[in-house]
Amino acid sequence: MSLLPELLLLFLALIVLGLDLILPERRRAALGALTALGTAGILAVALLGGGAAEGVATLNADALALFFRGLFLAGAAAAALISLDCEGVRDRGEYYALLLFATIGLCLMVSASDLVMLALAVEMAAVPLYILAGILRRDPRSAEAGLKYFLFGATASAAMLYGFSLVYGLTGATDLQAAAAALKSAGLPVLLAALLPILAGLGVKVAAVPFHFWAPDVYEGAPTPVAAFLSTAVKAAGFAVLLRLLAAVFPAPAEAYGGALISVMAAAGMTLGNLLALAQKNLKRLLAYSSIAHAGYALIGLAALTPQGSAAAAFYLLTYALANLAAFAVAALAERAAGSGDLAALAGLGRRSPAAAWAMSAALLSLAGMPPFAGFAAKWFLFASAAQAGLTWLAAVGALNSVLALSYYLGILKVMFLSRAADEPLPLSVPPATAAVLAAAVAGILWMGVAASPWFEAALEAVRPLFAG
Numbered sequence: 001m002s003l004l005p006e007l008l009l010l011f012l013a014l015i016v017l018g019l020d021l022i023l024p025e026r027r028r029a030a031l032g033a034l035t036a037l038g039t040a041g042i043l044a045v046a047l048l049g050g051g052a053a054e055g056v057a058t059l060n061a062d063a064l065a066l067f068f069r070g071l072f073l074a075g076a077a078a079a080a081l082i083s084l085d086c087e088g089v090r091d092r093g094e095y096y097a098l099l100l101f102a103t104i105g106l107c108l109m110v111s112a113s114d115l116v117m118l119a120l121a122v123e124m125a126a127v128p129l130y131i132l133a134g135i136l137r138r139d140p141r142s143a144e145a146g147l148k149y150f151l152f153g154a155t156a157s158a159a160m161l162y163g164f165s166l167v168y169g170l171t172g173a174t175d176l177q178a179a180a181a182a183l184k185s186a187g188l189p190v191l192l193a194a195l196l197p198i199l200a201g202l203g204v205k206v207a208a209v210p211f212h213f214w215a216p217d218v219y220e221g222a223p224t225p226v227a228a229f230l231s232t233a234v235k236a237a238g239f240a241v242l243l244r245l246l247a248a249v250f251p252a253p254a255e256a257y258g259g260a261l262i263s264v265m266a267a268a269g270m271t272l273g274n275l276l277a278l279a280q281k282n283l284k285r286l287l288a289y290s291s292i293a294h295a296g297y298a299l300i301g302l303a304a305l306t307p308q309g310s311a312a313a314a315f316y317l318l319t320y321a322l323a324n325l326a327a328f329a330v331a332a333l334a335e336r337a338a339g340s341g342d343l344a345a346l347a348g349l350g351r352r353s354p355a356a357a358w359a360m361s362a363a364l365l366s367l368a369g370m371p372p373f374a375g376f377a378a379k380w381f382l383f384a385s386a387a388q389a390g391l392t393w394l395a396a397v398g399a400l401n402s403v404l405a406l407s408y409y410l411g412i413l414k415v416m417f418l419s420r421a422a423d424e425p426l427p428l429s430v431p432p433a434t435a436a437v438l439a440a441a442v443a444g445i446l447w448m449g450v451a452a453s454p455w456f457e458a459a460l461e462a463v464r465p466l467f468a469g
Contacts, residue, residue, distance in 0.1 A: 003059075005046040005069065006104050012038040013100035020093020028091035029084060035096040036080035036433070039103070043073035058114035058175075065111040067314060067462035068240045071321055072110075075233035076103040078325045078441070082225040082332055084433040088136045089223050095135055098128040099229065106237040110244075115164045115174040118241065122160065122205075126153050129234065133222040145221025152204055152214035160201025166194035167249075180249045195250050199261075202245075205238030207288075208295045209269040219288035224335060227284060228328035231291045232321035239298055239317055243310055246302060247466040262303040263394050269296025270401040278408050283331050284341050286408065287324070290367065293405060294320050300382045300398055304389035307467050311460035312381035318455065319366065319374035319448055326363035326441035329434050330356050337428050343415055350417035353428040357416045359438040364409040366445045369402045374445045377452035 015038075016031050023030070046069055059065075076099055089095045105125025112118035130153060134146015168174055170190065171182035183191060203211035219227040273293030280286035298320070301313025330349075331341070333356055338345035350357040366373035379402060383395035430438070448455050 013097040032084040039077040058117040059111040060113045063462040068110040072106040079225040079229040081433040085431045102128040110240040141221035145218040156201040156204030159197040163198035212292045216288040224332040236317045266299035274404045309385035310463040312385045314459040316378040319378040322444040323363040323366040330360040347419035348421035368406045368409040374448035
């Protein structure tokens, strides 16, 4: 098994582009179904095939790469399905091809074992995403989203490359293992000088405070399926790279200074994200601020910098992706029906489309960390790992923020089930593609909620090799 999933993704993208040239416009919506089915098939190949990128010198074949590659492929398939009912993108072949190119970049990011390959993979994922965020040419908000995402992303890449250049200057190596071995003899202040720009660059990718400013405007202006992909797969990729670098390359400065620094970022992200989400009237902006808060939760696991903490962060990202995909799928449904992204678009959803409303409820309650949903187990593992690492205060901040977040998630449920809309008598049908995403996401949320241990053990096995040295 080698680069087969990535090569299949490339082949699929070329097929989509080729068919886009020859299919009549009225039949191009089938390209979305082809993208979703093809990506789901590639996910099956990746899961059955074992290690990632075995035999390629600049790529890892470890369990961490396999774990997150599955998440990216599932996220891409879900985004393609949601796109089938999204005006402006559903019949555009280049849109689906860009989604696939970005997924290839994410897969290579999490597998990269060399700084040059990592930098190339980051850009390979980022450039298609800049275009996707601004792909709705007639919507000024989409153009603004694309431009802002490009400017912030380019700045983040520059900071990260500066950090990589310092690592190369200190070690003379681009291979991560060789660099890690050489860095053991370097002084902590020098190591910290190299780590900080990398941390800033990846902080932008995952929308962690204080590098979060782009997220609300980009999520609001980008097509809803793109926002869903950004908030799940792209965020997970950033965390996976950050985890690999902190645990395998920079363990000394991470233990000496990183824990305190990331703890402060986690606490600030959770608190600021949740407080700002409370005041939002637009659903996608609310989910953007919620995403900033959830980046703070995931950072708790990295602050602990133990196998248990890292596994808790990986498991948390998996459950967060499921819940957020369901939430954005319902947001796309409501936005299309009401022509608005405001929270008021959800009014009466509980009566107009009970299935969508209950799916949204499961997603929001999971994001809030309520039992028996997956988010509860994920937060339990995070807070427990923080307490075991002596970061009890951070676990307490996380618990208090969960209570704070519950208030605005319950506010959305109130709008769906208690508020009334002008078109209340009209039922709102859920398209089959969106229904498939919701069914899979809710099933996953419940499954991981009631049987969390096997999933956490899988995450633990994925991160354990990072701490073997």
